[in-house]
Amino acid sequence: MKQKVHDFELDDEGHWMAKLSCGHYQHVRHDPPLRVREWVLTSEGRLSRVGQELNCIKCDNDQPRDF
Template sequence: MHRNKERTSLNKDSSESELNPDRRPKATPVNIIGFHQDEDGHWVVELSCGHTQHLRHQPPWQSRAWVLDPVRRAEKIAQGFECGWCAQGSVNDNLGD
């Protein structure tokens, strides 16, 4: 009988299987401090870190119907939000030395 020797594509000790393979520090948690609309009428979230991020509702690509409702937007104030800009690190970190 021929024995088939299979290998896994990723080993458990491989850095590729880690949640944070590049060892960047986790972004500091931020909160939603407000909302405004841009010149095109799209909603933008204002974050405690100083960054902003568009929150469009354009089904089927982006389903955020809550941004269209003032009551539901108000409920999000002071709640946590993962800032994509903070998660990327500083510009210098991204460019290298």
């Protein structure tokens, strides 16, 4: 299910996660698998992605909210 990016946060290991409007986190580096996206490393890059949509697999699987 497509969900809008609300914000970005670092996880405990220092990996960036997108906070989605549905209440789920999604690791940005997992899409595509195991590739770090350069834009996520700068605040400008992250800000430019806020409001865009990501496919939320957790929604598709009816998983409870992360936050």
